[in-house]
Each structure stands twice: as structure tokens, then as C-alpha cells.
Amino acid sequence: MSRATPGLFTPTLSIASRELRALLASAAGWLVIALFLLLAGGAFASQALQPGAPASMRTFFDFAGLLLLWMVPAIAMRLLSEESRAGTLEPLVTSAAGDAAITLGKYLGGLAFLAFLLAPTLAYAAILGSVSDPAPDIGPVASGYLSLALLGATYLALGLLASTLTNSQTLAYLAALLALLGLRFLASGTAAVPGFVLNTARSIEPAERARRLAAGIVHAQDLAYFPLAAGLLLVATFAVLSSRRWR
Amino acid sequence: MIAVRKLRKSYGVTRPAPALRGVSFDLPARGVTGLLGPNGAGKSTTIRILTGFIRPDDGSVTLAGIDALADPQTARFRLGYLPESAPLYPELTAERYLRYRAGLFGLRGRRARDAAAAAADRCRLGPLRARRIGALSKGYRQRVGLAAAILHDPPVVILDEPASGLDPAQIRETRSMIRELGESRTVLVSSHLLSEVEAGCDRALVLTQGRLVADGSPRELISEHATGPAALLVEASGPGEPTWAVTLRGIARVVSEPRGNRRWSIRLEPSSTEQAAGSPLADRAARAVHDAGWSLHAVTPESPTLEEVFIGLLRNAEPKSERGAGPVGGDA
Numbered sequence: 247m248s249r250a251t252p253g254l255f256t257p258t259l260s261i262a263s264r265e266l267r268a269l270l271a272s273a274a275g276w277l278v279i280a281l282f283l284l285l286a287g288g289a290f291a292s293q294a295l296q297p298g299a300p301a302s303m304r305t306f307f308d309f310a311g312l313l314l315l316w317m318v319p320a321i322a323m324r325l326l327s328e329e330s331r332a333g334t335l336e337p338l339v340t341s342a343a344g345d346a347a348i349t350l351g352k353y354l355g356g357l358a359f360l361a362f363l364l365a366p367t368l369a370y371a372a373i374l375g376s377v378s379d380p381a382p383d384i385g386p387v388a389s390g391y392l393s394l395a396l397l398g399a400t401y402l403a404l405g406l407l408a409s410t411l412t413n414s415q416t417l418a419y420l421a422a423l424l425a426l427l428g429l430r431f432l433a434s435g436t437a438a439v440p441g442f443v444l445n446t447a448r449s450i451e452p453a454e455r456a457r458r459l460a461a462g463i464v465h466a467q468d469l470a471y472f473p474l475a476a477g478l479l480l481v482a483t484f485a486v487l488s489s490r491r492w493r
Numbered sequence: 494m495i496a497v498r499k500l501r502k503s504y505g506v507t508r509p510a511p512a513l514r515g516v517s518f519d520l521p522a523r524g525v526t527g528l529l530g531p532n533g534a535g536k537s538t539t540i541r542i543l544t545g546f547i548r549p550d551d552g553s554v555t556l557a558g559i560d561a562l563a564d565p566q567t568a569r570f571r572l573g574y575l576p577e578s579a580p581l582y583p584e585l586t587a588e589r590y591l592r593y594r595a596g597l598f599g600l601r602g603r604r605a606r607d608a609a610a611a612a613a614d615r616c617r618l619g620p621l622r623a624r625r626i627g628a629l630s631k632g633y634r635q636r637v638g639l640a641a642a643i644l645h646d647p648p649v650v651i652l653d654e655p656a657s658g659l660d661p662a663q664i665r666e667t668r669s670m671i672r673e674l675g676e677s678r679t680v681l682v683s684s685h686l687l688s689e690v691e692a693g694c695d696r697a698l699v700l701t702q703g704r705l706v707a708d709g710s711p712r713e714l715i716s717e718h719a720t721g722p723a724a725l726l727v728e729a730s731g732p733g734e735p736t737w738a739v740t741l742r743g744i745a746r747v748v749s750e751p752r753g754n755r756r757w758s759i760r761l762e763p764s765s766t767e768q769a770a771g772s773p774l775a776d777r778a779a780r781a782v783h784d785a786g787w788s789l790h791a792v793t794p795e796s797p798t799l800e801e802v803f804i805g806l807l808r809n810a811e812p813k814s815e816r817g818a819g820p821v822g823g824d825a
Contacts, residue, residue, distance in 0.1 A: 264593045337580060340545055
């Protein structure tokens with residue numbers, strides 16, 4: 247071996263590709279895809295395809311965002327906790343890949359699966375376009391898909407962090423789901439909480455920002471929020487993974 | 494090639510339990526070294542520190558000239574590791590898994606395929622490399638793990654219980670592969686199978702209670718630490734059965750076997766090492782044969798095995814440390 251380290255790119259790609267294969271080889275992966283497409287398709291058909299209804303996918307995007315809240319933690323739960331449980335974490339972290347490549351590779355693998363999940367729903371836009379007159383504006387459809395992608399990517403980063411903290415997939419799923427539901431509840435204003443808690447919850451809660459984006463209201467702040475939130479969560483994942491060596 | 498200095502590690506925060514108490518050793522650039530010890534001796538902790546899975550509280554580790562604690566990623570690049578029970582991904586084929594592992598070491602495209610193919614050939618995976626890992630036998634899964642450990646051609650290879658759960662034929666095959674690896678690199682093998690270490694290792698390190706209590710070739714360990722022969726084999730002939738051997742039962746376990754033509758082989762296993770150390774048992778056996786009117790043909794001492802030496806070392810480890818006897822390679 248002439249080189250001292252393998253760099254970041256190849257190990258990251260290798261991990262991401264294996265992760266996608268593992269998700270597509272698992273029954274849980276296909277169950278998530280099937281459920282998502284069934285429920286999201288049902289929502290699309292029952293609301294956007296009604297005679298006289300506006301040529302908009304807004305309702306679909308809102309509902310799909312809600313589905314992602316429940317389903318992305320299910321995609322993310324196995325990313326690292328399964329490696330821990332099965333004992334494959336040891337050969338992985340003792341390889342030359344490094345914790346940064348492991349974190350990024352796992353995340354990218356999850357993102358690729360998310361793309362796999364969302365891609366078939368582009369057919370809904372095509373169907374709407376073919377049955378509506380006038381055809382729906384491309385702008386809101388594009389921003390709607392962007393909102394779903396950004397929302398899913400943020401949820402995935404949180405789910406990956408939860409998966410790093412435990413070797414139980416169930417616990418990882420519940421931790422991510424409860425964090426997202428708790429944040430949503432606090433941000434909704436229905437709980438009697440001090441003002442600063444409400445403001446903080448609203449500033450870090452992603453769903454409302456995604457909803458604005460899906461409605462075509464594009465704020466730079468909202469666009470910056472998603473990569474920043476996902477980035478911070480990935481840094482936290484990297485830190486937890488690295489700290490394991492000190493235990 | 495591996496230099497370990499005063500390695501210490503404790504687990505727990507409120508009441509830290511020491512797992513390693515100042516372990517030091519050096520391994521040369523070639524050869525197979527066995528790491529022995531009972532459960533809880535610190536073998537896994539040592540291996541996990543060497544492979545960078547955990548960090549020690551104190552001490553230093555140098556792998557192939559790289560400070561493994563200061564520059565762990567570069568050190569891991571020079572290390573091949575097969576953890577106990579070879580954890581793999583069952584949904585992948587062996588070939589796909591090896592290419593995935595090649596990617597972790599920065600190899601892609603044709604280089605990854607070539608490295609995977611070379612490692613698979615070296616570990617004699619044959620046509621089974623195209624089969625899903627989940628459908629392979631334990632022995633073949635172990636080979637896949639071994640191939641994954643060496644595919645980036647590391648100068649240091651660490652194998653944790655590589656023969657665990659294998660049948661005798663698979664153990665022999667694994668031993669031969671490890672031997673081949675040891676011809677060109679440093680191989681450290683943790684094992685519970687003392688016979689394996691005796692047969693397949695050039696050198697053995699014995700850990701107990703977090704200390705290194707012995708270090709040498711299996712032959713050296715036996716000659717240095719054995720306190721006497723493991724047993725005496727008495728060849729004698731006479732009328733009837735060797736009932737005279739009953740008189741030796743107080744000091745030895747007696748197993749008699751007829752050899753035909755009034756000849757018997759009587760194996761005497763001393764009930765304590767002290768009795769075996771000198772000649773009293775041989776003298777008493779000879780006297781008993783003579784008193785019974787039998788003819789004595791031979792008295793042959795049987796050398797102790799590494800297992801017997803190992804058990805003796807474990808038995809002696811605690812009193813020695815309490816008396817402050819300095820363990821080999823340890824500073825505790």
C-alpha cells in the first residue's frame with residue numbers, strides 16, 4: 247500500500263452503496279416504500295384528482311411530509327444500531343475508513359433510499375399534468391419536492407444520530423420519532439410552555455419551514471436551515487461515534 | 494512490527510475495574526504469535542486497543558512504525574483484523590463483501606476487484622465467492638473474514654479466535670492459512686484452543702488478570718514453566734493384572750492398559766506437580782514393580798502440554814502477584 251490513508255471519497259461511497267443494498271434487501275425497506283406509496287398515492291388520488299379541484303399537489307406534499315415524520319426514522323433506525331447489534335461495527339470502525347466516512351456513508355446511503363422512496367411519486371405530478379387543464383405550475387411542484395427532500399434529509403440526520411446512540415433499532419426509532427413529535431408539539435403552541443421554549447421550538451422545528459416551502463414561499467432562512475440542521479446532526483453523530491472509543 | 498508499552502485500561506467510572514495493568518511486548522515483522530488467557534484476562538481489551546476500537550487509559554501502541562494512538566487512521570491502514578466469529582453482512586455475496594471492504598481501504602474499480610480476487614484465492618474461497626454469505630458454512634464465513642482482513646495487504650494481521658466453532662478439518666485448514674500469512678507479516682492470534690497455539694504459533698503471550706505472565710515459544714514456555722513431567726509411562730510384565738499399582742494411588746492417578754503377552758502399560762499421572770518434579774514417583778513405581786515380582790521394561794516421563802503449563806501459570810499467577818513477583822512485560 248503506497249498511500250497512508252484511503253481518503254474520504256471511496257470509503258464513503260462504498261459504505262453508502264452497501265447501505266442502500268442492505269435497505270433494499272430488507273423486508274422493512276420494501277414495507278416502508280410500499281406503505282409510503284400506498285398512503286401518499288391514496289391522499290393524492292382522493293384530493294388532487296377530484297373533479298373541480300385545483301391543479302395543485304399541495305395537499306399531497308403536506309400529507310407526504312407527515313408520512314416522512316413516521317417513516318424516515320424507520321429508514322434510519324438500522325443504519326448504525328444494526329451494525330452494533332450484529333457485531334459488524336467492529337470491523338467497520340477498525341477499517342481505514344474513519345468515522346467521518348462512516349457517518350457520511352451511512353447518511354448518503356439513507357438519502358439514496360429516500361430518493362428511491364420519493365422518485366415514484368413524480369408519476370403523480372405527471373398524472374396531474376395530463377389530467378388537468380390548465381396544467382399545474384411547475385414552480386410549486388418543484389418547491390414541493392424540494393421541501394420533501396429537505397425535510398426527509400433532516401429527519402434522516404436525526405434518525406442516524408438516534409441509531410448511533412443505541413444498538414436497539416426499536417429504541418432508535420422511538421427516540422427519533424418522539425424527538426420529532428415532541429418538537430412539533432412544543433412548536434404548535436398548544437402546550438403551556440414559557441415563551442423562550444416556544445420560540446426555540448418554532449425556530450428549530452423543520453415541518454413548518456417545509457410547509458412554507460411547499461406553498462411556494464421561499465425564504466433564504468428556510469433554505470439555509472435544512473442543510474445547517476442536518477450538518478449539525480451529522481457532526482453530533484460523528485462525535486458520538488468517535489467518543490465510543492473512549493468508553 | 495508491533496510494539497506495546499505499559500498498556501493500561503479500566504472499565505467503569507465510579508468503581509473502575511482494571512482490565513489491563515501495564516502490558517508490554519514486541520512482535521517481530523514475521524511470524525505467528527498466540528495470545529492466550531482465560532476469560533477476563535484482558536485478551537479482547539488488548540486486541541481492541543491494538544485495532545483502534547477502544548483507546549487505552551495509558552501506554553503506547555506502535556503498529557508498523559505508526560503511533561496507533563496519535564495517528565489511528567494511518568495505523569488501521571496497515572492492519573488487517575478479523576474479529577471473533579467473523580461478523581459479516583449475510584445479504585452480500587462473498588465477492589461483493591470483499592469489494593466493499595476494498596472500498597473502505599480506498600480501492601475502487603479494477604484495483605478493488607483485483608484485490609478482492611487475490612484475497613479470495615489466497616483464502617481458497619473458490620467458486621463459493623459468488624454465493625451469499627448468509628448461505629455459507631461457518632468455515633467459509635471465517636475464510637471470507639480472513640480474506641477481508643488481508644485484502645489490502647497489511648503488514649500486521651490480528652485474528653480474534655479464528656478457529657472458534659470450526660470442525661477439525663476446518664481448523665487444520667485455517668491453521669495452514671495463518672501459517673502462510675505469518676511467513677510474510679506479523680500475525681497475532683487470540684485463541685482459547687491451546688493445542689492450536691502449540692501447533693500453529695511461533696510464540697505465545699499468556700495474559701491473566703490484565704498482566705502478561707509468560708512470553709516465549711510454546712517449547713520455551715513448556716521448558717521454563719513446567720515443574721516436571723505430566724505423567725510417567727511404566728512398561729512392565731508379569732502374571733495377572735498389575736494390582737501392585739494400587740499402592741501408588743495415593744500419589745498418582747493410575748491407568749493400566751494390557752499390551753499383550755503379559756505386558757502392561759501403566760500410566761501414572763502425579764496428583765501434584767511437586768511429586769512429579771523429582772524421582773519419588775519413578776522410584777516408588779520401580780519398587781512396587783519389583784516387590785510384586787514383575788519385570789520392569791521402561792519408565793518414560795511424558796512431557797507436559799502447553800495446556801498443562803497454561804493451567805499451572807494461571808494457578809500461580811495470583812499468589813505471585815500478591816508476593817510482588819514482576820510479571821513478564823508488565824510493570825504493575
